[in-house]
Amino acid sequence: MVQRSMNRNQLHDQNLKLVLQQVFNNHPTSRIEISHQLHLNKSTVSSLYNTLMAKGYLRELGYGNASTSGGRKPTLVALNQDYGYTLTFDLGYRHLHALATTLNGKVWKYDRIETRGQSIHEMVDRINHYIAMVQNEDASTNGLLGICFSIHGIIDDNKIKTSPFIDMDGVDLVQLFTMTYDVPVVLENEANLSAIYERDFNGARDLNSAVTISIHRGIGAGVILHRELFRGEHGDAGEIGQTVTSLEIDGQGQATPVRAEDISSEDAIIRQVEQQKGLKNLDRDDIVRLYRQHDTDLALILQRFTIAISSLLYNTMRTLDPDAFFINSPLIEEVPELLEQIRAGYRRLAKQDFPISLTTNARLATVLGGCSLITHQVLGLEGYALQFERIPENL
Template sequence: MVQRSMNRNQLHDQNLKLVLQQIFNNHPTSRIEISHQLNLNKSTVSSLYNTLMADGYLSELGLGDASTAGGRKPTLVAINQSYGYTLTFDLGYRHLHALATNLNGHIWKYDRIDTKGQSIHDMIDQMTQYIAQLQTDDTTAHGLLGICFSIHGIVDQNRVQTSPFIDMDGIDLEEVFHNAYHVPVVLENEANLSAIYERDFNGARQLNSTVTISIHRGIGAGVILRRDLFRGEHGDAGEIGQTVLTVTTDTTGHVQPIRAEDIGSEDAIIRAVEAKKGQDNLDRTDIARLYQQHDPDLTLILQRATIAISSLIYNTMRTLDPDAFFLNSPLIEEVPDLLDQIRAGYQQLAHNDVTIDLTTNARLATVLGGCSVITHRALGLDGYELRFERPETPANA
């Protein structure tokens, strides 16, 4: 099929987005540098620059150094962080994570709010109160620009399809928050957001295809194929925790599948330890303590879990053939030896050197991935690659 050429307005809009992308990715920069990078003439770049400046997206920082050939010093420019802010909520089982970021992706405010045992209605009340406080403290020109929700479940067509840990009670988050604040609202699976975080904030931006495996109460994966997020036809891609590793049969001959997250998830590990020890209400810190004590029961449970995760990585490698794997797991952060065990288990199966690394800033990975998604939307740059600076971890993270 022959592709039709763009008309003048379409070309102008594309060039405007390319200039905005260049400024976001190369701050500070200058009009002459943008002209070189995009191979556009100086007058065209100046016109586009003036449009973005008039709209308030840019902030001039002063004069840079003149080129070696001499001439006038260029005016340096960056994204105007005082234009407005975006907000991401991660609806976790025990906590609500909230991250507010300026339009340039820099963190303004981060909070973790205890929500264990709360209904979705209670959580909406908490989020509404949080936004009200942000609006009181806000000094930007345009205020709230968009909201992203990180969902521990399946999302399709911007709707929560399944949410195993939180009863959504028929709530349409997009409708509720768009009607309240009149800004774009995006819902995305938390593992997908972790994968976007790796692509846009970390070294994975140099890789073509990656899989980020989130190991929390369950196990899910975010899949980046050729730089794009792969969600599947119904949002189910990446539900690898449901992968059947083996099956057993009960006394009636009924088949009982054993899934990867039945063995390898953080929740499964904690439940297995609780059952073995006859204790309740253990958490990640207790697991790390028992590991340091070389507890024999925990050693066997973790051995099974790392084998399950190694097998999952191997099966995914054979299916998708990515450049690298990243593990988003606060438990592995607490017990780094587990990463070495997973790598060793994979080597026994695959005999190749695929990269298996731990996600840095695991506690912020999903909300930072959400920052990328909603910043793209706020800037009108969906489908354009944006590079974000990796932030310092807030003290309260």
């Protein structure tokens, strides 16, 4: 008797989530359409619908058109975007990217905050100040629902294993922000979030598997296999920047490994240009300026860069065999000719073409991926496919 009751409860919970998923992915929709899509009888859908309405997740929009056979006009329904909002923060090494989104994934606020040289404690203060500002502007029913942090490092079991660019100095983001705001707090690697963005918002929506290569201060990969994010057993999957590409032998015969991000990350490019020209404190804008001036030293460095990235893509293809690659790189976004060179380099290695695209809205990719991750958790829909509306490129 107890076993049957448990099964009934589990089935009810599953059907409730399926109805919520249908509303999220097909707004506006109606009870009759949900019934058809899920192959559930109308009375079951109505009961589940009423439960979600009582929780405040749904809002009715009015009547749709009657079917061709006549009958009552269906009541259209969508997710209630006034239910509450989520926040995602990308802890970059130069900027803090902050994104507020309503429950249906629509962008409410986006800000980029200068944090160059600031400690994690100063960044936490900036985040708390930002949350206070958003709370003052909020008019939703339930307010803040959850927070996601994009980390440029390795995450395992919602904990930071490594953070090479920001000294966390003992700060436990999950504990700190959970205690302060009493909402779910999720940590995820920024390359993984870029991959989630492609899957749920952008170019990989119709693909079964895809790999997003994130080229910033380091190099990382977000891997989507069979529509699921692949993290590996300990969160280290996708750390392709640590791939050993060659060995350097010194005068004593000692071998030093050369890793991919030592020669082909954005920082590596900047470092090589500084060494070649005897300059200091260059940034991406300086590299773009030199490129447009047809600087010969930079041209050679970028040629080695595109060959290295082509090789990295080829090796990843041979290992994972995805449907497509996406490259998240602000530098390549500024210099799109580099993408064509990478495609050509891959073509020479593989003897065939392969889908290699540039991530659009690269500055928002990680925070939008974070929006998807925390929205799944807030709605209790982990493992359920949610399709978010595409974001305009000029946002």
